[in-house]
Amino acid sequence: MLKKLEKVLMPLAEAIGRNKYLMSIRDGFLISTPLLIAGSIFLLIANFPLTAWTNWLSSVIVNQNTGETLASFIEKPSGATFSIMAIFAVIGIAYSFANHMKTNPIFGSAVAVMSWFLIMPYTVTGKVDGVEVSLTGVPTGWLGAKGIFVGIICAFLSVHLYAWVEKKGWTIKMPSGVPPTVVQSFAALIPVTIVMSLFFAINLVAGFFGTDVFTIIFEFLQTPLLNIGGTLGAMVVAYIFLHLFWFFGINGGSVVGAVFNPILQTLSAENVEFFKTGVGQGNIICQQFQDLFATFGGAGSTLSLVIAMLFFCKSKRITELGKLSGIPAIFGINEPIIFGLPIVLNPVMLAPFILVPTINIVISYFAMSTGIVPICSGINIPWTTPVIISGLLATNWVGALLQAGLLILGVFVYMPFIKMLDNQYLKEEENAKNEEDDDISLDDLSFDDL
Numbered sequence: 001m002l003k004k005l006e007k008v009l010m011p012l013a014e015a016i017g018r019n020k021y022l023m024s025i026r027d028g029f030l031i032s033t034p035l036l037i038a039g040s041i042f043l044l045i046a047n048f049p050l051t052a053w054t055n056w057l058s059s060v061i062v063n064q065n066t067g068e069t070l071a072s073f074i075e076k077p078s079g080a081t082f083s084i085m086a087i088f089a090v091i092g093i094a095y096s097f098a099n100h101m102k103t104n105p106i107f108g109s110a111v112a113v114m115s116w117f118l119i120m121p122y123t124v125t126g127k128v129d130g131v132e133v134s135l136t137g138v139p140t141g142w143l144g145a146k147g148i149f150v151g152i153i154c155a156f157l158s159v160h161l162y163a164w165v166e167k168k169g170w171t172i173k174m175p176s177g178v179p180p181t182v183v184q185s186f187a188a189l190i191p192v193t194i195v196m197s198l199f200f201a202i203n204l205v206a207g208f209f210g211t212d213v214f215t216i217i218f219e220f221l222q223t224p225l226l227n228i229g230g231t232l233g234a235m236v237v238a239y240i241f242l243h244l245f246w247f248f249g250i251n252g253g254s255v256v257g258a259v260f261n262p263i264l265q266t267l268s269a270e271n272v273e274f275f276k277t278g279v280g281q282g283n284i285i286c287q288q289f290q291d292l293f294a295t296f297g298g299a300g301s302t303l304s305l306v307i308a309m310l311f312f313c314k315s316k317r318i319t320e321l322g323k324l325s326g327i328p329a330i331f332g333i334n335e336p337i338i339f340g341l342p343i344v345l346n347p348v349m350l351a352p353f354i355l356v357p358t359i360n361i362v363i364s365y366f367a368m369s370t371g372i373v374p375i376c377s378g379i380n381i382p383w384t385t386p387v388i389i390s391g392l393l394a395t396n397w398v399g400a401l402l403q404a405g406l407l408i409l410g411v412f413v414y415m416p417f418i419k420m421l422d423n424q425y426l427k428e429e430e431n432a433k434n435e436e437d438d439d440i441s442l443d444d445l446s447f448d449d450l
Contacts (some may be wrong), residue, residue: 025094078276085145094155102163110164116150118196243353286378297358301360307411312422348420
């Protein structure tokens, strides 16, 4: 069975790991991670779960002319990150993809952003004196979660075309002695013009049909993907594959995350807007749900395993490893367990390694769907935040209790399997000790005994 899985998964992981499109998406989203976390700090301050605190923020007037309160000012950093997160995604993905395409990453990022804005509708609807009107402006909705998938497509298409034109040699060549920056600028002129012309044509065609590219992609591509990705089944299947990859020594988070994380981050951004405005419907499945409720201590929810190792095992190998792995596991780092126990290619530990995260996902999903635990607010809490604290910040004290309960449940699921391994290691340690006792040492010999 293991050999069959290996034959399927190893080539798949290799293909995904080498795919320049998926690698660009994975690396490109990293540019927004520190910005979103920083914005989340201010969002958490503005929405800290204390009624007295939020009421006080809303009562303090900062700008006497506009009536803006301290609460609105504290929320602006989140607006400067979450509300325009698609811009960061376009820049990051285009930059990474341009490197893979062996072209200038700065110009690649610039041409991608230009293409993205070129096809964006500059119409904002709203009410003025009770009358519905359309005004010219940049709709912030498309700059956030709604515009991510269009941004991804623009980044790939524009950089691809830019690199193709460049490789064809359709560039303006400057004489020697001209500064390199000037040479690069003029060399980019023709590729940029061709990319601009293509996206202009696309926007023109969409306009003839009375629509725009953003609306088309959002309705026919992004919405179905989010609906599928936001389901319990999709989450469970993704996590089964993630842990199977880890079992064979492949970083499952990187492989599966390259495909699944853009969907989860979009769902998280929607949750932020939902909690800020109350408009729409929040998503149970999102990035924070994955990071904070699926696993504790890293892949396989191995913090539960570490607790079982420390309190219920007797072999020196396991207990010492548990002591060394305890602190890292609290902060979500579990490579010592994955490769030291090991879990990699260890059939005894495969079942609980997959089962515990699956149980966590299912229980957490139903706890949130029934309203027992509130859904995650979308605030980007670092995945290294210790369990219980992260649940408190992402939801409330009930979420923290849920995390604690799942952590303890995971201990009992892991226990019979780690005990089997513990008994095996105890026998090996006992045999090794007996062999040492039976060894003849020259130091024990004396001529006096002759």
